[in-house]
Structure formats: C-alpha cells, structure tokens
Amino acid sequence: MKPILVIGASVGGATAANRLATAGVPVVLLEKDLSWVKPCGGALPPVAFTEFDIPQSLISRKVYRAQVYSPSNRVTDFAVSGLRQRETDYIAMTRREDLDPWLRQRAVQNGAQLIEGRLTELQVREDGVRATYRDKASGEKHELFVEAVIGADGAYSTTAKLLGLPRLPRCIAIQERIYLPEEKMARWQETAALYLGHDVSPDLYAWVFPKRDHVAVGCGAGPGNTAEARRLLANLKQRLADELAGGEVFLEEAHALPMSPRPHMAFDRVMLVGDAAGLVVHTSGEGIYWAMKSGDMAARTLIESLPDTSARALRRYEKQWWREYRTMYRFLRWLQKWGYGNERQMEVFTDMCRNKDVQQLTFESYMHKNMTPVPWLAQVRMTADILAAQIRHYLPRWA
Numbered sequence: 001m002k003p004i005l006v007i008g009a010s011v012g013g014a015t016a017a018n019r020l021a022t023a024g025v026p027v028v029l030l031e032k033d034l035s036w037v038k039p040c041g042g043a044l045p046p047v048a049f050t051e052f053d054i055p056q057s058l059i060s061r062k063v064y065r066a067q068v069y070s071p072s073n074r075v076t077d078f079a080v081s082g083l084r085q086r087e088t089d090y091i092a093m094t095r096r097e098d099l100d101p102w103l104r105q106r107a108v109q110n111g112a113q114l115i116e117g118r119l120t121e122l123q124v125r126e127d128g129v130r131a132t133y134r135d136k137a138s139g140e141k142h143e144l145f146v147e148a149v150i151g152a153d154g155a156y157s158t159t160a161k162l163l164g165l166p167r168l169p170r171c172i173a174i175q176e177r178i179y180l181p182e183e184k185m186a187r188w189q190e191t192a193a194l195y196l197g198h199d200v201s202p203d204l205y206a207w208v209f210p211k212r213d214h215v216a217v218g219c220g221a222g223p224g225n226t227a228e229a230r231r232l233l234a235n236l237k238q239r240l241a242d243e244l245a246g247g248e249v250f251l252e253e254a255h256a257l258p259m260s261p262r263p264h265m266a267f268d269r270v271m272l273v274g275d276a277a278g279l280v281v282h283t284s285g286e287g288i289y290w291a292m293k294s295g296d297m298a299a300r301t302l303i304e305s306l307p308d309t310s311a312r313a314l315r316r317y318e319k320q321w322w323r324e325y326r327t328m329y330r331f332l333r334w335l336q337k338w339g340y341g342n343e344r345q346m347e348v349f350t351d352m353c354r355n356k357d358v359q360q361l362t363f364e365s366y367m368h369k370n371m372t373p374v375p376w377l378a379q380v381r382m383t384a385d386i387l388a389a390q391i392r393h394y395l396p397r398w399a
C-alpha cells in the first residue's frame with residue numbers, strides 16, 4: 001500500500017500520524033520547520049492527557065483558580081471545579097516547545113517517517129495523490145506518491161489552498177512570554193486570569209496563563225481588528241502594570257486562529273483536521289484538544305475505510321464530528337457573540353461567571369469534555385442570575 005501523507009507535525013498532525021502508525025499503516029509526516037514553536041497559550045484540559053496517553057511531566061503548571069476581569073476591572077474569582085470534585089479538576093498549562101516534539105517523536109517511534117519540508121503542490125488523481133515538497137535542508141523539490149492526505153497544516157493551510165478552498169475568517173492572537181521576579185510570580189502560583197474589554201480585546205478576551213517559570217500574557221483580535229493586536233497587547237500590559245513590574249519579556253509571538261469551521265473537511269483522498277479545518281471553538285479559542293481529537297478521528301476513519309479513500313468513505317469523519325459536536329460549536333459561537341458583543345455584555349458575562357452552576361457546567365465540559373444536559377433547576381437558577389445581571393447593567397441606560 002502507498003503511504004498516507006500527513007502535512008503538519010504539530011498537535012493535530014502528530015496525533016493523526018501516531019494513530020495511523022500504531023495501526024500499522026505506512027505514514028509520512030511532513031513538517032516545514034521542526035524548530036518552529038507554535039505561538040500558543042498552551043492551556044489544555046486534563047482529559048487530553050488520559051485520552052491521548054500523554055505524560056503528566058509535560059504539564060508546566062496546574063491551574064486551580066480562574067479569574068475573570070470585566071471592562072471596569074470588577075473580578076469574579078472561582079475554583080476550577082466540575083460537577084463533582086475530581087483529582088483532575090485543573091487546567092493543564094503546557095509549553096508547545098515541549099508538547100509538539102514529544103507528540104511527533106512518539107509518532108516516529110511507532111513507525112511514522114518524519115520529513116522536514118514544505119508542501120508546495122498537490123495533485124489528486126484517480127490512483128493516488130502526487131505531493132511535491134521542498135526539502136528544508138537541501139532546498140530541493142521532491143515528489144511523493146501517496147494513498148491519501150491528512151492536512152493538519154494550521155490556519156494558513158497550504159493543503160486547503162491547493163484544493164482551491166476559500167480562506168477562513170481569522171483572528172490574530174498575540175502574546176508575550178515574560179519572566180517575573182519570584183514575588184510577582186507567586187500571584188500566578190495556581191491562578192489564570194481572563195480580561196474583558198474593548199481596550200484589550202474588542203471581540204474575544206485577553207489572558208495571563210502561568211507556566212512553571214514564566215507567564216504568557218496575550219490577547220485575541222477578531223476579523224476587522226487584527227491590525228490593532230499590538231496596541232491591544234500594550235493596553236493589557238498597562239492594565240497589568242503592577243503585576244508585571246520587573247518582568248523580562250523573552251519572547252513575542254503571534255499567529256492566526258480560524259474563526260469558523262469549514263463546511264466540508266473530507267474530500268476525495270484528502271481530509272482536513274484542526275485549525276486547517278477551522279475547528280477552534282469560539283468563546284475560549286481552544287484549539288489544541290480539538291486538533292488532536294479531529295486528527296485522531298480522521299486517522300481512525302481512514303484506517304476503517306482503507307483501501308477506499310473516496311470522498312464518500314472519508315465523509316464519515318465529517319459526519320461523526322458534527323453529530324458529536326455541532327451543538328457545542330453552535331452554542332459557543334452564540335455565547336461569544338452574546339458575551340463579548342459590547343462592554344455592557346462583558347460586564348454581564350463577568351457576573352454570569354459568579355453563578356455556581358455556570359462555573360461547574362463550564363469546567364465539566366472543558367476539563368472532562370463531558371457535555372451533560374443541564375438539569376432544569378440549574379437552568380432556572382442560571383436564567384434568573386443572568387436576567388438580574390442584564391437588568392443591573394442595562395437599567396441605568398434605560399432609566
């Protein structure tokens with residue numbers, strides 16, 4: 001059998017390649033730059049470590065408390081806890097310079113062939129796919145003839161472009177990584193913070209995510225505001241002036257995040273996963289888990305359907321994905337528009353985070369990917385609290 005080509009050896013691609021290699025399917029993993037570190041906050045739900053068999057040693061810091069700051073700097077401070085208390089109730093902060101190499105190394109150990117080169121051409125034919133890449137070391141062009149392709153090449157996906165698919169709407173997320181003096185670092189011992197407000201992020205949020213020896217301070221700017229990203233980050237640092245005093249910036253990084261899933265993610269002999277398929281979820285901008293999950297699901301679909309690599313066979317991946325997650329994506333898209341729509345709504349959103357049911361349901365679905373139906377009593381309590389917050393913040397305007 002011809003090999004499967006996975007393009008992009010980051011979280012999505014390395015997970016897909018590992019699944020294929022473990023099943024004994026020949027797989028080539030193509031990565032344009034193995035030394036590149038994906039700009040990322042690195043927040044990961046604990047379920048990812050059990051589901052994808054990742055060692056705990058890759059967790060840089062465990063976060064047990066979350067804070068949400070409103071535009072007027074009111075804070076909601078709460079414990080990271082699901083519907084029932086578990087040992088794994090935390091947010092795992094990872095560093096992509098640790099996580100990505102580990103995932104791709106595992107795929108290689110299990111049999112994947114790793115090539116450092118950039119995909120430049122793709123020709124889907126009846127008998128296979130002809131892929132051309134430029135080798136990083138030699139600069140020469142090489143060709144591969146493969147059975148099928150999994151495009152895991154991120155928000156600027158070359159695979160999607162070569163298939164003639166349109167660009168997805170994108171936001172820009174920008175962050176600085178900062179070493180803090182010991183006494184300042186103590187503030188972030190087990191706490192992560194989100195900041196809302198048009199000054200720091202007009203349509204998403206800004207964050208401080210702590211790692212073992214530094215903090216990642218960043219913000220997102222949605223389509224239409226991307227040119228403002230640097231100014232928004234400067235505003236955030238202004239807002240955090242006391243907490244960051246004496247800090248030393250050792251890395252500035254920014255990258256695009258897709259803001260909408262693609263209508264189709266499976267075609268004749270080709271599938272798209274992770275950011276290439278637009279699978280980042282709204283409201284949180286969470287994409288690592290979903291890239292791994294979709295990479296794994298696409299690989300499993302391929303293993304089951306081989307040697308059939310027709311669009312009809314591969315669409316089972318797409319159908320299964322949307323059967324499981326359509327409601328969640330729709331809800332979180334709505335929540336982003338509702339919660340971050342304007343500064344008054346951001347105040348309401350901050351108040352909403354005080355509600356215990358909201359906290360527990362949010363973390364249950366984030367940490368354990370357990371999308372339980374909301375009990376009616378909790379629905380009543382949440383609705384009452386949200387209405388009260390809505391009235392509190394809009395009444396002065398109506399009066």
Ligand SMILES: Cc1cc2nc3c(=O)[nH]c(=O)nc-3n(C[C@H](O)[C@H](O)[C@H](O)COP(=O)(O)OP(=O)(O)OC[C@H]3O[C@@H](n4cnc5c(N)ncnc54)[C@H](O)[C@@H]3O)c2cc1C
Pocket residue numbers: 007008009010011012013030031032033036038039040041042043044117118119120152153154155156157158159173174175218253254255256257273274275276280285286287288289291
């Ligand atoms: C600043 C920032 C903060 C973020 N914070 C978080 C967070 O805290 N938690 C979270 O869950 N998500 C976060 N995300 C989102 C997360 O980083 C992405 O959703 C995730 O990395 C997507 O994984 P992926 O494997 O699909 O693509 P990527 O990680 O983007 O990887 C794509 C890979 O493909 C390679 N590639 C691209 N083109 C080619 C080509 N032509 N040939 C060969 N290789 C190619 C790239 O070099 C890269 O290695 C953040 C994103 C940004 C920008």
